[in-house]
Amino acid sequence: MSENDIERLQEVLRDFAKERDWEQFHSPKNLIMALMGEVGELSEIFQWLTDSEASHLEGKVKNRAREEIADVLLYLLRLSDVLDIDLIEAAHDKLEVNRQKYPVAVFKGSSAKYNEIKD
Known part of the structure; x- marks a missing residue:
């Protein structure tokens, strides 16, 4: 992911929040709490897997991991944007x-x- 990709994605996220009037909820504290929730959801996927199973995800489990990783990234990007980092x-x-x-x-x-x- 290049810096331009990150900046563009942050812009898309900023517009997404603005269109829904969600900026009021996107304080750093709230974004960190949401980020932690998504990290928790990601960790649930791996919680009881063996190392081998965790290293070779397939099908629905891999798709769930993909979605949760995307959520983590999106909240991290939004947080860094709000904090101007x-x-x-x-x-x-x-x-x-x-x-x-x-x-x-x-x-x-x-x-x-x-x-x-x-x-």
Whole structure:
């Protein structure tokens, strides 16, 4: 997804909310609550699956996951728009922070958190 795709989708979402007079409900707090609800719905799909089943979704289950992932993305895009946060820039910045926290030489093949590695 390019920056232009994100900006265009945010514009579509903005218009969607405006047409329905939903902007009044799209406070950051409300959008975060809605986002968490959608993440919860997504997690329900995977809750009792084995790792293998979760990695090979098919049919109705895959379609449900697709829909919930889309809901998560849409709420995240709307939230970032309302907060005037450039998602692409923020993601690049965070990736650089993570590069510093998790150097390859120390963390390759490790699931440890940066503060769990002993010197």
